[in-house]
Amino acid sequence: MSTEVGVTSTPAAATPETEDLRRLIGLVEHDAAADPFPVTGWDALVWTVGNATQTAHFLESAFGLRLEAYSGPETGNRDHKAFVLRSGGVRFVVRGAVDPASPLVAHHDLHGDGIVDIALEVPDVDRCIDWARTHGAQVLTEPHDETDEFGTVRSAAIATYGDTRHTLVDRSRYDGPYLPGFVARRSRFEPRPGSPVRIFQAIDHVVGNVELGRMDHWVEFYRRVMGFENMAEFVGDDIATDYSALMSKVVASGNHRVKFPLNEPAPSRKRSQIDEYLEFYRGPGVQHIALATSDILTAVDTLRGEGIEFLDTPDSYYEDPELRARIGHVRAPVEELQRRGILVDRDEDGYLLQIFCKPITDRPTVFFELIERHGSLGFGKGNFKALFQAIEREQESRGNL
Ligand SMILES: [Fe+2]
Numbered sequence: 001m002s003t004e005v006g007v008t009s010t011p012a013a014a015t016p017e018t019e020d021l022r023r024l025i026g027l028v029e030h031d032a033a034a035d036p037f038p039v040t041g042w043d044a045l046v047w048t049v050g051n052a053t054q055t056a057h058f059l060e061s062a063f064g065l066r067l068e069a070y071s072g073p074e075t076g077n078r079d080h081k082a083f084v085l086r087s088g089g090v091r092f093v094v095r096g097a098v099d100p101a102s103p104l105v106a107h108h109d110l111h112g113d114g115i116v117d118i119a120l121e122v123p124d125v126d127r128c129i130d131w132a133r134t135h136g137a138q139v140l141t142e143p144h145d146e147t148d149e150f151g152t153v154r155s156a157a158i159a160t161y162g163d164t165r166h167t168l169v170d171r172s173r174y175d176g177p178y179l180p181g182f183v184a185r186r187s188r189f190e191p192r193p194g195s196p197v198r199i200f201q202a203i204d205h206v207v208g209n210v211e212l213g214r215m216d217h218w219v220e221f222y223r224r225v226m227g228f229e230n231m232a233e234f235v236g237d238d239i240a241t242d243y244s245a246l247m248s249k250v251v252a253s254g255n256h257r258v259k260f261p262l263n264e265p266a267p268s269r270k271r272s273q274i275d276e277y278l279e280f281y282r283g284p285g286v287q288h289i290a291l292a293t294s295d296i297l298t299a300v301d302t303l304r305g306e307g308i309e310f311l312d313t314p315d316s317y318y319e320d321p322e323l324r325a326r327i328g329h330v331r332a333p334v335e336e337l338q339r340r341g342i343l344v345d346r347d348e349d350g351y352l353l354q355i356f357c358k359p360i361t362d363r364p365t366v367f368f369e370l371i372e373r374h375g376s377l378g379f380g381k382g383n384f385k386a387l388f389q390a391i392e393r394e395q396e397s398r399g400n401l
Contacts (some may be wrong), residue, residue, distance in 0.1 A: 006171070007208060008101065009124070014261035014276060015088060015089045016036065016089050016201050016202050016241075020201070020202075021089075021202060021257065023294070023373070024201055024202050024204070024292040024293075024373065025202050025203075025204045025234040025256070025257065025259075025292050025373065026142040026256050026373060026377045027255055027256055027257055028255055028256045028257075029231055029255075030255035031254075032123065032254070032255075034214060035128075035209050035227055035254045036131045036227050037122075037127075037128045037131050037132065037225070037226045038122060038123055038128075038227075038254065039120050039121070039122055039226070039228040039253040039254070039257065039258050040120075040121040040122060040123060040257070041118060041120070041257045041258065042089075042090070042091070042115070042119070042121065042203050042253075042258060043082075043087070043091065043119035043120055043167070043171070044091040044092065044093050044119045044150065044178075044398070045091070045092050045093070045115050045117070045118060045119070045203070045286075046088075046092075046093040046095065046115065046117035046118075046119060046168075047092065047093065047094045047095065047113065047114065047115055047116065047131045048095050048096070048104050048107050048109070048113070048114065048116045049094050049095070049113040050094050050096060050108055050112070050113060052080070052081045052083055052094045052095055053081060053083075053096065054098030055083075055094045055096070055113070056083035056094050056155065056187075057102050057187075057189065058360075059085050059092060059094070059187060060085065060187060060189045060306065061306065061366075062303065062306040062308055063087070063199060063200075063261070063303070063306075064087055064191070064195070064196060064197075064198050064199040064200075064302070064364070065086060065089070065090075065092060066085060066086055066186075066187075067084070067085050067185055067186055067187040067189075068084055068085065068086050068178070068184065068185065068186070069083075069084035069177035069178040069182040069183065069184055069185055070082065070083055070084065070182060070183060070185035071182045071183070072098065072188050073098055074143055075181070075182070075183050076181075077098075077181065078094055078096050078099055079097070079098060079102045080099070080102050080104050080109045081095065081098055082094070082095040082179070082182070083095075084177070084178045084182060084186075084348045087198045087199065087200055087201070087291075088198050088200065088201035088202055089201060089202045089203075090200065090201070090203050090291065090385065091178075091201060094177070094354070095329040097342070098365035106253055108165065110163075110282050110284060111163065111282055111283075112281065112361055112362060112363040112365060113360075113361040113362070113363070113365075113366065114281060114285050114361070114365060114366055115164065115206075115285070115286040115289075115366065116163065116164060116165065117157070117164070117165050117166070117167050118160070118164065118165075118166055118286070119167040119169055120166055120167070120168055120169070120171060120258060121167075121169055121170075121171070121220075122169065123170060123287065124142045124170065125154045125155060125156050125168050125169070125170045126143050126154075126225055128156075128168050128226075129142070129143050129156045129158070129168065130273050131225075131227070131268065132158050132226065135224045136221075136224065136225060137158040137159070137221075137225045137389075138158060138159040138166055139157070139158055140153070140155065140157040140158060140159050141156050141157040141167070142156055143155070143156040144156070146179060146180040146181075146221070147180060148176060148180035148181075149176075150175050150176030150177075150180075150200050151173045151174035151175055151176065152173045152174060152175055153169065153170070153173075153174045153179055153180065154161075154169075154170045154173075155167055155168060155169045155170070156168050157167075158225070159398040160208075160218070160221070160399065161208050161214075161218055161262075161284040161285070162210075162281075162283045162285045163212050163283070163285070164208070164286060166226075166284055174198040181202045186241055195302060196298060196299075196302055197289075199293065199299045199302055199303065200291035200292060200293045200299060200370065201292055201293060201294065202291075202292040203289060203290070203291065203292070204259065204290040204292040204369075204371050204373075204381075205250075205259035205260065205261055205289075205290045205379065206258075206259075206260060206286055206288075206289050206290070207260070207261045207262070207263060207276055207286065207287045207288045207289075207290075208260060208261075208262050208263070208284060208285070208286055208287065208372045209264075209274050209277045209278060209281075209284055209285060209286075210261050210262060210263070210264050210284040211264065211265075211278060211283075211284060211288040212264055212265050212266075212267075213250060213264065214264055214284070215247055215248075215262050215263065215264035216249075218262050219249045219251055220260060222251040222260060222262075223251065224363050226253075227253075227254065228251040228253055228254075228258075228260070229251065229252055229254065230249065230250070230251060230363060231250040231251065231252045231256075231259065231377070232249075232250045232377075232379065232381075233311055236390050245266035245267070245268040246263050246264065246265055246266050246272055246273070246274050247263070247264050247265075247266050248262065248263045248264075248379075249261070249262055249380065250259050250262070256377075261379055263287065265278070270358055270401050271395075271400065271401060273392075274287075274394065275389050276364055276395060276400050277364070277365055279363045280363040280364055280365055281363065285338075285365070286366060287366065287367070288356070288366065288367045288369050289366075289368055289369070290354075290368075290369040290370075290371045290379075291368055291369065291370055291371070292371055292372070292373065293370055293371070293372055294353075294372060295372070296342055296353045296355065296370050296371070296372040297332060297336060297337075297340060297342070299370050300340045300341075300342060300355060300370065301340070303357070303370075305339075308325075308357055309357060309358045310340075310341055310355050310357050310358065311341070311355070311356045311357070311358060311391060311394065312341060312393070313338075313341040313342075313343060313397045314389070315335070315338065317338075317343070317362060318334055318335075318337065322342075323382075325353060325370060326346060326382065327344040327345070327346050328346060328351075330344055330351055330353070330374070331374065331386060332353075337353065340355070341355060342354070342355045343355060343380060345376065345378060345381065345382040345383050346376065346377050346382070347377075347378050347381075349375045349376050349377055349378075350373070350374045350375020350376040351374050351375065352371060352372065352373045352376040352380060353371070353372040353374075354369055354370065354371045354372070354380050354383065355369070355370050356368075356369050357369075357370075358394065363393075364398060364400065
């Protein structure tokens with residue numbers, strides 16, 4: 001019998017309701033009518049990978065997503081295969097070239113596996129594009145309709161950092177499996193007996209790494225072009241170790257459903273993890289995706305059981321009396337967190353539990369974070385130093401420190 005990990009108020013529901021989102025990711029009330037660029041939520045994270053067939057299987061077998069739609073040569077798409085996978089409210093689309101002349105090949109040659117499109121759900125594509133265009137956005141795809149027997153999807157796309165884009169999607173008049181051109185598809189994969197129905201429920205935040213000196217440019221871009229607001233700010237010593245440092249600012253949509261921390265490297269004695277990313281991704285791009293769960297302990301146990309590796313946290317982190325005093329009472333014994341390497345941070349609003357996996361790509365670029373919030377709306381500022389020291393040990397083992 002499967003159990004629910006990302007618990008919802010209605011356990012059978014696949015997609016979290018508003019109340020669940022308040023708890024899981026800190027959703028807030030927002031007057032969309034007064035917002036020049038209202039964003040409802042995430043539509044999809046679209047990946048380009050070297051082998052979509054295998055990545056889709058990996059996301060199903062290890063991370064518990066379920067295949068729900070497909071496009072490829074069998075459906076008339078001779079350029080590439082695209083697999084649409086879901087976990088709760090999270091939709092990933094993984095695409096890989098079939099035709100050696102596909103434009104995906106050149107993208108993958110340059111960047112390796114990564115996220116090409118952070119697609120957002122908006123109620124009014126044209127209104128968003130009008131606002132974005134007059135505030136300096138580069139419009140990559142003009143607003144247009146795509147129609148099939150399931151209805152009509154209206155979308156458009158604007159450029160953001162590096163080769164990353166935001167497709168803006170209004171699917172309110174559509175009830176097909178994903179987009180016109182896709183067919184509903186299940187895989188033959190069967191979850192192990194006793195494994196959770198899903199490991200995570202929602203996207204909490206997506207982090208972008210940008211070049212030295214460019215963070216404020218992109219913060220300003222999200223404020224001016226997309227009406228996002230500043231959420232928090234970590235600079236300098238907050239996230240510096242002896243060897244590496246970074247600066248980070250967070251912007252969020254009005255309802256806080258979409259949160260984008262933006263990192264840039266800061267000068268330090270050795271190369272930071274951001275420098276390493278920028279070198280191997282060949283420029284700015286998505287660094288990590290934070291996945292919200294309401295049971296991070298079971299999530300970590302399940303993922304470890306599938307061979308997913310997480311960053312090690314030193315025992316000293318848990319034994320540090322200052323940290324113990326700061327985190328106070330949390331829902332699980334500290335020993336249980338220590339056994340799994342789960343980090344804790346607390347602020348005036350509450351606390352959060354988080355853990356970071358190692359890059360899931362060959363290049364040291366993209367990774368996942370699991371996050372379980374208990375009131376805190378932060379991003380684990382107090383953990384950054386302990387975390388970066390752990391990352392540096394990994395960098396050193398790859399000869400990149
Ligand atoms: Fe994060």
